[in-house]
């Protein structure tokens with residue numbers, strides 16, 4: 324028994340809880356989908372370290388269907404850019420079903436890339452060259468998101484190609500509405516193939532985890548799309564991924580998600596995990612009944628809701644008001660020894676904007692009257708992002724500018740970066756002792 328089996332146990336428990344449920348119907352408007360096993364049910368979770376947890380049928384193949392949409396959207400954003408994609412596809416929830424025959428009034432754009440109209444256009448925006456045919460690019464990207472080579476279920480493809488006139492109608496409607504740089508009618512057949520790509524619940528969880536992990540597949544380490552693209556896709560999944568049920572989903576489950584009519588469902592916890600379920604019995608909105616319930620229960624049980632008050636990293640900052648070589652010496656004795664009282668603010672962990680604010684506040688609180696000198700101890704900091712580095716640098720410059728003697732213990736050069744000590748910048752030391760000693764030494768004159 325391993326300790327991490329506790330995670331698997333939680334998934335198994337949900338699997339047991341919902342496996343017996345027979346509500347919902349198989350999709351049959353694509354005839355091949357009606358042949359799915361209604362009892363199939365699997366749940367998978369991939370962590371940001373690429374750890375895999377699963378319960379039930381997580382290796383049963385099924386076609387990706389609409390769960391392909393966020394990933395192809397990611398591809399077109401990467402290739403064409405947010406602004407250009409945004410000219411042709413909106414980012415507003417449509418409040419309508421996935422296959423609604425409707426475009427945004429005024430602009431003639433599909434409402435978003437998660438409904439069929441927007442997805443067909445998104446697919447059309449993926450460049451199609453002799454060197455890299457559109458579908459090959461799509462299959463390659465989906466495979467990189469999944470971390471293994473995927474293929475197409477030709478029977479499901481043929482089945483949708485035979486019956487997909489509603490999507491063709493949408494493509495013609497889109498083409499009639501505006502001066503597009505691409506042809507959605509030609510792209511709709513590619514869209515059918517993209518929907519027929521075969522995946523498993525484990526694949527989908529890995530794909531969701533890649534979006535959650537800033538576009539880097541946490542299992543293979545492959546940087547599939549840039550971080551901002553992953554963030555944009557998650558944002559659209561959060562507001563539009565569950566079609567006309569998106570608001571209620573965000574309210575109750577609180578995670579960016581995407582459903583598909585073959586029974587796949589993904590949800591992503593940014594910087595935390597990727598989740599997927601497979602169960603082909605659908606509710607009237609076209610979402611897996613068991614998947615919906617299981618992810619809802621999981622979110623509630625583990626507090627995964629995005630808007631859930633995030634646990635404040637209570638230990639980001641420690642303030643030690645006196646730390647010098649004469650820790651308990653009274654002021655007189657300290658002065659005779661030519662030493663000053665030094666405050667030490669110690670930060671730890673990964674510093675982002677929020678953590679940097681706490682550090683700066685603690686630096687202010689550490690003075691100025693009683694302890695004029697202050698040391699910022701970064702020895703236990705593991706990472707500083709760009710925003711936090713800029714904030715800390717300008718905050719420290721303000722401190723020194725206001726006359727406080729300031730030193731930073733930064734053995735890993737995390738803050739100073741390029742090693743430049745600009746005028747007005749604090750002094751940098753490799754150890755806390757040196758920093759405290761420099762600060763404590765009373766300057767004369």
Ligand SMILES: NC(=O)CC[C@H](N)C(=O)O
Nearest residue numbers: 388389421439518583584
């Ligand atoms: N919601 C879905 O999964 C729909 C995908 C399906 N291929 C369609 O276009 O109708």
